Amino acid sequence: MSDGTDNHDQAPGSSLWPIGFAIGIACILVGLVISWPAAVLGAAVTIVFGVLWIRDAARSHAPVDSAPAHALVDGTPSEAQLAAEEQHLETYGRAGFLTLATIGLGGVIGAGVVLPSLGFAVLPSFTGEGIETNPVDLGPISNFPEGTFVITSFTGSKRQGDVSRRTAYIRNNGLSAEKEPSFTIIYSRCVHLGCPIQPNGPAFKDQAKTYKDVTLTPVKPAGFGCPCHGGAYDTEGNRTAGPPVRSLDRYAFSVADGNLILGDHFSVGTVAGTAADAVMTRYPVAYPGVHVDGIERFLYPLPVPGAGA
Amino acid sequence: MAKSARQAQIEKAALYPLDWTEERTGLVGYTKWFLFRNVPRDVNWMQTLGAATLTAFIVQATTGVFLAMYYKPDPDSAYASIQNITNEVTLGWLVRGMHKWGASLFIILMFLHMARTFMFGAYKYPRELNWITGVILLVMGMAEGFTGYLLPWDQTAYWATVVGININATAPIAGPFIAQFLQGGAQIGPDTLSKFYSLHMLVIPGGIMALIGLHMYLVIRLGVTSPPWSPTAAGRPRDEGEEPQGYGAYREGLIREHEEDKAS
Numbered sequence: 001m002s003d004g005t006d007n008h009d010q011a012p013g014s015s016l017w018p019i020g021f022a023i024g025i026a027c028i029l030v031g032l033v034i035s036w037p038a039a040v041l042g043a044a045v046t047i048v049f050g051v052l053w054i055r056d057a058a059r060s061h062a063p064v065d066s067a068p069a070h071a072l073v074d075g076t077p078s079e080a081q082l083a084a085e086e087q088h089l090e091t092y093g094r095a096g097f098l099t100l101a102t103i104g105l106g107g108v109i110g111a112g113v114v115l116p117s118l119g120f121a122v123l124p125s126f127t128g129e130g131i132e133t134n135p136v137d138l139g140p141i142s143n144f145p146e147g148t149f150v151i152t153s154f155t156g157s158k159r160q161g162d163v164s165r166r167t168a169y170i171r172n173n174g175l176s177a178e179k180e181p182s183f184t185i186i187y188s189r190c191v192h193l194g195c196p197i198q199p200n201g202p203a204f205k206d207q208a209k210t211y212k213d214v215t216l217t218p219v220k221p222a223g224f225g226c227p228c229h230g231g232a233y234d235t236e237g238n239r240t241a242g243p244p245v246r247s248l249d250r251y252a253f254s255v256a257d258g259n260l261i262l263g264d265h266f267s268v269g270t271v272a273g274t275a276a277d278a279v280m281t282r283y284p285v286a287y288p289g290v291h292v293d294g295i296e297r298f299l300y301p302l303p304v305p306g307a308g309a
Numbered sequence: 310m311a312k313s314a315r316q317a318q319i320e321k322a323a324l325y326p327l328d329w330t331e332e333r334t335g336l337v338g339y340t341k342w343f344l345f346r347n348v349p350r351d352v353n354w355m356q357t358l359g360a361a362t363l364t365a366f367i368v369q370a371t372t373g374v375f376l377a378m379y380y381k382p383d384p385d386s387a388y389a390s391i392q393n394i395t396n397e398v399t400l401g402w403l404v405r406g407m408h409k410w411g412a413s414l415f416i417i418l419m420f421l422h423m424a425r426t427f428m429f430g431a432y433k434y435p436r437e438l439n440w441i442t443g444v445i446l447l448v449m450g451m452a453e454g455f456t457g458y459l460l461p462w463d464q465t466a467y468w469a470t471v472v473g474i475n476i477n478a479t480a481p482i483a484g485p486f487i488a489q490f491l492q493g494g495a496q497i498g499p500d501t502l503s504k505f506y507s508l509h510m511l512v513i514p515g516g517i518m519a520l521i522g523l524h525m526y527l528v529i530r531l532g533v534t535s536p537p538w539s540p541t542a543a544g545r546p547r548d549e550g551e552e553p554q555g556y557g558a559y560r561e562g563l564i565r566e567h568e569e570d571k572a573s
């Protein structure tokens with residue numbers, strides 16, 4: 001293909017180094033998100049391949065047929081130089097140097113602008129900046145009658161305000177075998193694709209209570225149902241029908257001064273047993289639709305940083 | 310018949326700005342060449358679907374720019390600002406309606422245009438890149454629909470976006486990362502709305518405009534395909550051996566002539 005110039009010999013030859021260089025950059029970016037050692041490794045790979053690439057490129061732009069230096073010792077140009085001048089051959093790779101300098105400087109300036117901007121656009125999502133660590137106080141335990149679910153709506157993060165309103169279905173199981181208080185706290189988001197599940201049963205709005213901005217409405221569900229695609233769960237959050245891939249997420253809890261304090265949000269594979277005797281494995285919070293156990297869990301091998309406890 | 314001196318004078322005065330521009334830019338000649346270039350004689354009405362899609366995009370871009378003057382991408386005021394646009398701002402109902410219904414029209418037209426190019430075999434050599442840029446445009450158009458749908462910030466908007474983001478999360482390996490990038494954290498929060506707004510009105514439309522430019526460049530360079538029932542074959546055979554020489558050689562044969570029009 002003709003590009004209309006006579007600079008064909010300037011075209012860089014094919015080389016594998018740029019590929020290694022690109023892999024290094026990719027490694028840095030992934031490393032920034034996942035782990036620092038990977039980023040450092042990426043930087044090392046980038047530098048090594050960058051140097052190799054520059055060396056390669058510089059060699060292919062080396063002056064053609066240049067005169068040996070000792071020819072200038074007596075001040076008279078050598079025959080080779082004269083011949084080169086005669087044919088207007090390049091004795092000094094100026095065009096080559098300028099091409100390399102333009103590409104190199106342009107690349108440095110471009111990277112200087114693009115990399116921080118990309119980092120700014122992408123990284124904050126993975127640092128957990130939006131996650132509020134203040135525990136949510138749900139009010140006195142006496143607001144949770146034993147053996148009954150209570151629809152509990154609360155503000156997850158004071159800083160984020162109404163956007164972070166969440167609902168949990170909380171059942172006071174009374175005292176466990178170890179004489180400890182026991183609560184089943186089920187998060188209201190369907191583990192199919194995140195719609196708000198509803199309790200299948202009468203809610204007792206006349207017995208509703210509030211504590212600060214927490215609203216508490218007793219309900220007698222036979223199970224939970226999702227309006228979006230018909231997912232159904234029993235009162236332990238195990239899937240009974242529809243597309244969900246695991247049991248409903250739960251919250252840990254603690255009791256302080258007679259008040260129920262919401263603890264860590266976690267995901268659950270399946271629940272064995274019921275109420276105070278329920279047994280389950282806690283997994284780090286996973287997105288709805290993501291398998292936490294079974295063979296399908298290998299589809300999601302990388303933990304997402306900043307996804308919460 | 311010779312023109313009167315007065316006629317000639319008027320003509321000259323009228324054409325002067327065009328000549329002035331042409332002398333300095335060459336754009337008048339280029340525009341004429343663009344508007345009066347040859348197309349196959351048996352082109353079909355279905356070949357206007359691409360231009361219809363472009364028009365729909367221009368409508369979206371125009372109405373969107375003006376909606377942006379009244380819309381507030383903040384969880385506390387987004388819904389109220391949309392109510393204000395619809396009920397209070399003069400002609401707001403109309404411009405918002407154009408944007409809202411136009412969005413569906415844009416997507417529908419993209420699909421019809423794609424179906425036409427598929428049925429006409431217009432994706433074949435040498436127009437593969439037209440098809441590929443078109444597919445990226447389709448994906449970006451649907452991303453416009455997805456990001457725009459959150460902006461009214463009502464119940465439909467919110468829950469549809471929850472489900473949409475979580476569908477992304479189910480993709481193996483990368484899925485949860487994509488979801489978390491989209492909502493800007495572990496859950497939908499205040500940053501999600503402004504992020505979607507920025508994607509919806511700056512990032513994706515910018516990409517769409519650039520790709521439309523490339524798509525149109527290819528259409529103009531390669532010419533449009535004649536319909537399948539045309540007496541001449543679509544495109545021309547792939548080159549074997551010798552490469553075509555000189556500018557325009559690649560285009561030879563792309564614009565189909567009728568058999569009887571061909572010399573010898």
Ligand code: HEM
Binds near residue numbers: 411
């Ligand atoms: C290119 C194709 C585009 C599509 C398919 C599209 C689609 C949408 C959709 C589906 C909505 C929700 C409308 C509603 O439910 O009321 C929306 C809203 C909005 N879009 Fe776009 N849009 C496009 C281009 C643009 C551009 C270029 C801008 C600005 C530069 C823009 C600015 C807005 C604004 C401000 C809103 C909120 C107002 C509203 O919801 O009525 N859009 N868009």
Ligand code: FES
Binds near residue numbers: 190228229230231244
């Ligand atoms: S989101 Fe609940 S069934 Fe699909």
